[in-house]
Amino acid sequence: MARAGVTAERLTQAAADLADEIGFQNVTVSALARGFGVKPAALYFHIRDARDLRVRLAALALTELADRAAAALAGRAGKDALVAFANAYREYAKEHPGRYAAAQVEIDPGGPAAVPARRHAEMTRAILRGYDLPEPDQTDAVRMLHSTFHGYVSLETAGGFSHHPREADASWRRTLDALDSVLRNWPPA
Amino acid sequence: MARAGVTAERLTQAAADLADEIGFQNVTVSALARGFGVKPAALYFHIRDARDLRVRLAALALTELADRAAAALAGRAGKDALVAFANAYREYAKEHPGRYAAAQVEIDPGGPAAVPARRHAEMTRAILRGYDLPEPDQTDAVRMLHSTFHGYVSLETAGGFSHHPREADASWRRTLDALDSVLRNWPPA
DNA sequence: TCGCCCGCTTACAGCTTTTAAGTATTTGCA
DNA sequence: TGCAAATACTTAAAAGCTGTAAGCGGGCGA
Structure with missing residues (x-):
């Protein structure tokens, strides 16, 4: 029988597509x-275990997310940058719900997902360049931004906003207005 | 053999405790x-299936969360109310990580978890009484608040803030300052 | 007291993860 | 070219999970 040509990379890619199709939680070995037409045991020659697969998937998603963020931020500053980043973030989560869910797994700081996670964090920090906040306010603001983006997308995906007539898109835009406003007028300690 | 006295209520309570101990994802039938000293099949006379158990758990957590929110809001207004609510929310998530995770499951609007979910949403809206925002800004602000709280707690729990020296507590307080500030100066459309 | 129902057990099917051992294919080297 | 070693996959099997079906027995109502 011909070999299927399974590699860790192709597995991760396929797992990502599968996650978007059937949900991250339903991605099993x-x-x-x-999907590859092989027996489950065959995969264990390419990945250590199911957890390893999930970490690789998280790394893939975080890398893609950081790439999109970088593209969105290029050549923009201030509110333009904030809105472009935020929309890129939200659109990624909507286009790729499975990948996005994978990016939320607990990340081992020494593990292979730590690098793209750090890169993603740096992108978020880059939003603030135009707002000129000193430390430690900058760190606080980064955390607030990330929290708001992730929280919004996460609640929206879970259907939390679907039982009120107000459009989720409209609230999103106004939330970004509010974030821009508070970044420009960051309260003194 | 003596009967174990299993009921759906006791199962849900035990599931909640178990979730806090070993994690929501690890709560199995x-x-x-x-824990009850019975065979797994016995539970299916009290709950429909594993999903049903998770929904009951979610309802329990949402009810407790709404109770805490109500207690925190009682007799407070403005920033006092905002901070009290937010701290109650975050403390609940820290004390009961398994219950909190359960509260994030996708909620069927017609299901039994919809009632406590709505109550929780109403509590969040009550924060805004002191800020006097007209609709639809009020709805937008409720969504922003909920997003920020959930996002922060969720990222903090996942260890997202643990690799920067800045204390998560300090950033949390400043985030609440920022939210209060933006609610008092909500940007015009 | 009798009988029935309810709460549990056993048994089982089918799914999952993961390890171990065996087989076949491909690669690299002489 | 041809052989040996490394690699990719298979089968087999253990252990745990969900969920269904059938059976048993204790306690409650009549």
Whole structure:
């Protein structure tokens, strides 16, 4: 029988696509193996275990997210940068719900997902360049931004906003207005 | 053999405690049955399936969260109310990580978790009484608040803030300052 | 006291992860 | 070219999970 040509990279890619299709929680070693037409045991020659697969998937998602963020931020500053970053973030989560969910797994600071995670964090910090905040306010603001973006997308995905007539898009835009406003007028300690 | 006295309520309570101990994702019908000293199959006479158990757990957590929010808001207004609510929210998530995770499951609007979910949403809206925002800004602000609280707690729990010397507590307080500030100066459309 | 129902057990099917051992294919080197 | 070693995959199997079906027995109502 011909070999299937499975590699860790192709597994991770396939797992990402599968996650977007059927949900991150439903990505199993077995389902992945079926997609490649091999037995589940075959995958263990390429990945250590299911957890390893999830970490690789998280790294993939964080890398893609950082790439999009970088593209959105290029040549922009101030509110332009904030809005472009935020929209890139939200659109990624909507286009790739499975990947986005994968990016939220707990990240081992020494592990292979730590690098793209750090890069993603640096992108978020770059939003603030135009706002000129001193430390430690800058760190506080980065955390607030990240929290708001992640919280909004996460609640929206879970259907938290769907039972009120107000459009989620409209609230999102106004939330970004509010964030821009508070960054420009950051309260004194 | 003596009967174990299993009921749906006791199962849900035990599941909540178990979730806080070993994590929401690790709460299984089997593990729960072990805790009651019965076989897994016995539980299916009290709950429909594993999903049903998770929904009941979510309802429990949302009810407790709404209770805490109500207690925090009682007799407070403006920033006092905002800070009290936010701290109650964050403390609940820290004390009961498993319950908190359960509260984030996707909620069927017609299901039994919809009632406590709505109550929780109303509590969040009550924060804004002191800020006097007209609709639809009020809805937008509620969504922003909820997003920020949930996002912050969720990222903090996942260890997202642990690799920077700045204390997560300090950033939290400053984030609340910023939210108060932006609610008092809500940007015009 | 009798009988029935309810709460549990056993048994089982089918799914998952993961390890171990065996087989076949491909690669690299002489 | 041909052989040996490394690699990719298979089968087999253990252990745990969800969920269904059938059976048993204790306690409650009549």
